[in-house]
Amino acid sequence: MFIIYLTIFFFFFNGALIIYAVRKWKRRSDKDVTPHITHDTRLELVWSLIPLAVVMLIFFWGFTGYVKAWVAPNDAIEIVVTGKKWVWQFEYPDGSRSLNDLHVPVNRPVKLIMHSEDVIHSFFVPAFRLKRDVIPGRYTELWFTATEPGVQQVFCAEYCGKGHSDMLARIFVDSPEQYEIFLKEGDEQVRKMPLKELGKLVYENKGCATCHSLDGTKGQGPSWKGIWAKTHKGADGTEYTVDANYVRQSILQPQAVVVQGFEPIMPTFQGLLREREILGVIEYIKSLE
Ligand code: HEC
Ligand SMILES: [Cu+2]
Structure with a gap:
């Protein structure tokens, strides 16, 4: 505003000077001689x-x-952000982690220390007017203080491959009490939702959907359609049955059994999904006929 008022002032001030000068020193007759002025x-x-x-x-x-x-101010809460195809991972000062859902307390400065595990991504929060590249092999930082409780959308703003447009996260601005509960037990959804719905939510929000389809089409990973209680073959030909223990193992140690015909590219979700979320996935896969 200072610059705008300054500009308006000088617009009129300079304009007035020009009009004044043009009138005062107007050439009135042929005898008017322009004086020789240097400076x-x-x-x-x-x-x-x-x-x-x-x-x-x-x-x-x-x-x-x-x-x-x-x-960032010195008392900011430091949260480590990892971008990877195609999820956002958050690690809090107490060591707890979350995927695609970032929880922050209201009215506290938060500093994000960001890096990428693969290609360049970009952490974009339109509501906070924040956007910064997330780069492999280098830390970049952003900081903000969220002043209103609520939920804000995060996008990846740097094209990073097939799942780029699904690389979404949300920022939950919690009251201080809600934030403490989140650190201890996970968010409300994890604590209260029926297991099957929770499993569907995990599937949609935690990146499973970028590799696993529900309709039988083969993606980067096998489809989940109708796999429950079936007998499958691993890469080395050994047979296994898709049951609760197997699904749990697939999530925590995906390389223990690699499904025949697939690459061992599934990342481990150890420490990223809470116990109840794993149970939810099991119930959800069970329900997919
Ligand atoms: C980057 C791609 C990718 C992502 C993301 C991914 N998976 Fe996988 N998943 C795979 C691949 C590839 C396999 C097959 C190879 C293997 O077993 O390691 C697989 C196998 C599985 C299996 C065994 C399926 C079968 O038919 O035996 C389960 C269960 C599973 N994933 C669950 C999950 C869950 C739950 C998530 C999300 C929390 C997830 N996956 C995210 C790629 C992915
Ligand atoms: Cu990205």
Whole structure:
């Protein structure tokens, strides 16, 4: 606003000076002779030093704002953000983790320390006017203070492959009490939702959907359609039955048994899914005829 008012002032001030000069020194007759003028040191100093003072004021004012926008306060909560095809993973100061759902307490500065495990992603929170690249082999940072409880959408804003548009996360701005409960027990959904629905939610929100289909089509991973209680073959030909223990093992140690015809590319979800979420996935797979 300072710059706008300054600009409006000088627009009218300069305009008035021009009109005044044009009228005062108008050539009135052929006898008017334009005097030979070289310079006026006093005037030149005035029109150099005053603008210099004004732009210096704008510079330092803007610079302090810039530093404030980029350097997190010392008491900020530090959360490590990992981007990987095609999920966002968050790790909190107490070691607990979450996938695609970032919980932060309201009115506390939060600093995100971000890096990527594969290609360049970009952490974009339109509601907070925040966007920054997430790069393999280098940390980038963002910080913010969320001032209203609620849920905000996060996008990946750097094209990173087939699942790019599904690389979504949400920021839950919690009250301090809700945040403490989240750190201890997981969010409300994890604690209260019926298992089957929770499993569906895990499937949609935790990245399973980028590799596993529900309709029988083969993706990067096998479809989940109708696999419950069936006997499948592993890469080395050994047979196994899809039951609760097997599904649990597939989630925590995906490389223990690699399904025949697939690459061992499934990442482990050890520490990323809570016990109840794993039970939910089991119930959900059971329900897929
Ligand atoms: C990057 C792709 C990818 C993601 C993401 C992924 N998986 Fe997988 N998954 C695979 C592949 C590939 C296999 C087959 C090879 C293997 O068993 O390791 C597999 C196998 C499985 C199996 C065994 C299926 C069978 O027919 O025997 C289960 C169960 C499973 N995944 C569950 C999950 C769950 C739950 C999630 C989400 C929390 C998930 N996967 C996320 C790629 C993925
Ligand atoms: Cu991405």
